[in-house]
Amino acid sequence: xxxxxxxxxxxxxxxxxxxxxxxxxxxxxxxxxxxxxxxxxxxxxxxxxxxxxxxxxxxxxxxxxxxxxxxxxxxxxxxxxxxxxxxxxxxxxxxxxxxxxxxxxxxxxxxxxxxxxxxxxxxxxxxxxxxxxxxxxxxxxxxxxxxxxxxxxxxxxxxxxxxxxxxxxxxxxxxxxxxxxxxxxxxxxxxxx
Numbered sequence: 001x002x003x004x005x006x007x008x009x010x011x012x013x014x015x016x017x018x019x020x021x022x023x024x025x026x027x028x029x030x031x032x033x034x035x036x037x038x039x040x041x042x043x044x045x046x047x048x049x050x051x052x053x054x055x056x057x058x059x060x061x062x063x064x065x066x067x068x069x070x071x072x073x074x075x076x077x078x079x080x081x082x083x084x085x086x087x088x089x090x091x092x093x094x095x096x097x098x099x100x101x102x103x104x105x106x107x108x109x110x111x112x113x114x115x116x117x118x119x120x121x122x123x124x125x126x127x128x129x130x131x132x133x134x135x136x137x138x139x140x141x142x143x144x145x146x147x148x149x150x151x152x153x154x155x156x157x158x159x160x161x162x163x164x165x166x167x168x169x170x171x172x173x174x175x176x177x178x179x180x181x182x183x184x185x186x187x188x189x190x191x192x193x
Contacts (some may be wrong), residue, residue, distance in 0.1 A: 008148045024143045038177040045165035054177040055159035059132045062176040066125035070168035078153040079160035087151045091126055094176050095119050104151040117147040
């Protein structure tokens with residue numbers, strides 16, 4: 001809309017022992033984790049696409065990504081089986097994290113621009129913690145950087161997750177995916193007697 005913002009997950013902001021600012025999700029968010037769908041997987045990427053055996057609209061994903069000699073690694077979330085609808089999170093060798101929303105929604109009213117965030121070269125490999133919740137994508141990178149994006153997938157089957165490398169080899173290590181429970185569960189019923 002040109003004026004709206006995003007309310008992100010609660011986070012803890014601190015200064016580390018070297019004087020650098022850090023930001024990470026609040027530790028209480030781990031209480032939202034329910035079924036663990038992927039547990040510490042390691043994936044070598046070399047020209048093909050790897051589809052995770054997990055998916056959904058409310059997920060937490062953690063992974064460590066190393067480019068090796070690839071130009072980029074792309075994590076696709078909210079991905080339909082035919083890949084016509086998807087949100088791509090790209091870690092580029094130019095030291096940027098890019099959220100590409102050009103195929104994120106089949107609704108023509110949804111924003112389709114890219115969002116970019118620099119990730120300094122000393123941050124390789126990249127430790128990611130990603131939260132997906134309906135229309136929100138929140139990416140924490142190496143506990144220092146955070147990028148929040150709004151996307152509006154329209155298809156009921158846009159729930160997949162996949163990884164691919166561009167022009168070279170890359171590795172995804174320690175990949176874990178959890179389904180997330182409701183942050184605001186239904187209140188107990190009121191007594192009427």
